[in-house]
Amino acid sequence: MIDDFAKAHLHDKLRGVREALVWKLEGLSEHDVRRPMTPTGTNLLGLVKHNALSDARYFGEVFGRKPPVDLPPWDTAGWWDATHWATDHETRAEVLDLYRSVWSHVDATIEALPIDAPGYVPWWDEDVMLLNVMAARLCDATRHAGHADILRESIDGSVGVNPEGA
Numbered sequence: 001m002i003d004d005f006a007k008a009h010l011h012d013k014l015r016g017v018r019e020a021l022v023w024k025l026e027g028l029s030e031h032d033v034r035r036p037m038t039p040t041g042t043n044l045l046g047l048v049k050h051n052a053l054s055d056a057r058y059f060g061e062v063f064g065r066k067p068p069v070d071l072p073p074w075d076t077a078g079w080w081d082a083t084h085w086a087t088d089h090e091t092r093a094e095v096l097d098l099y100r101s102v103w104s105h106v107d108a109t110i111e112a113l114p115i116d117a118p119g120y121v122p123w124w125d126e127d128v129m130l131l132n133v134m135a136a137r138l139c140d141a142t143r144h145a146g147h148a149d150i151l152r153e154s155i156d157g158s159v160g161v162n163p164e165g166a
Contacts, residue, residue: 007115010134011107017141018103020161021048022096024148028155033092037151044151045086045095047144052099053083054140058133059102059109062119068101074123110134 024044025033033045057074060067072079086095110130117130145161153159 003115006131007110007134010131010138011110014106014110014134014138014141015103016161017138017145018051018099021051021141021145021148022099023162024145024152024158025092025096028152030092032155034086035155037154041085042147042151043085044148045092046084047148047151048099049086049090049095050083051141051144052095052102055106055137056102058121058137059106062121062128062133063109063113063117063130064119065105065109068105069098 025048028044034043036043053069053071056067056069057071059065061071061074086092113130115129115131115134119128119130119133120126121128121133149159
C-alpha cells in the first residue's frame, strides 16, 4: 500500500515541477528564453531541453525502455554539457514538443513498472529501483525549476510555479 502511495506522490510532484518549468517560458520573447543569464550560459529554454533529455535517459536507458528520442551512448564526450543549451536550429516549439513527448514516455514508464523495479544507472555504476530514479529526477528537476525561477524573475519579475505567483 505504501509503495502505491509513494509512487503516486512522487509522480504527482514530478508532473508539477515539469509544468512549472514550462510555465517559465510563457509570454517571453524568443530572445528572453534563449538569453544566457549566468556566466555559464544558463537560459530558460536550455533548462527545459536538459530536463527533457535527462528524463529520456533516466526513464529509458536505466530501465531498458526505448526513449522517444535518439540518444548517443551516455559516455559520449561533451554530450551531457550540450544538453544545457538549445541550438539555433532548435525552436522553442521543438524543445517543448520534445519535453512533452518525453513526459508521455516517463509517465508510461512509471505506470508500467512497480516502484521497486530494478534498473541500472551506468553513469553512477549503480543498481537502482524506480524509486531511486524518481527521487533523483525530482530533486534535479526541482533544482532546475529553481534556477528557472531566478532567471524568469531577472527577466520580468515573475516568480512562483504558475502565473498566479503561487
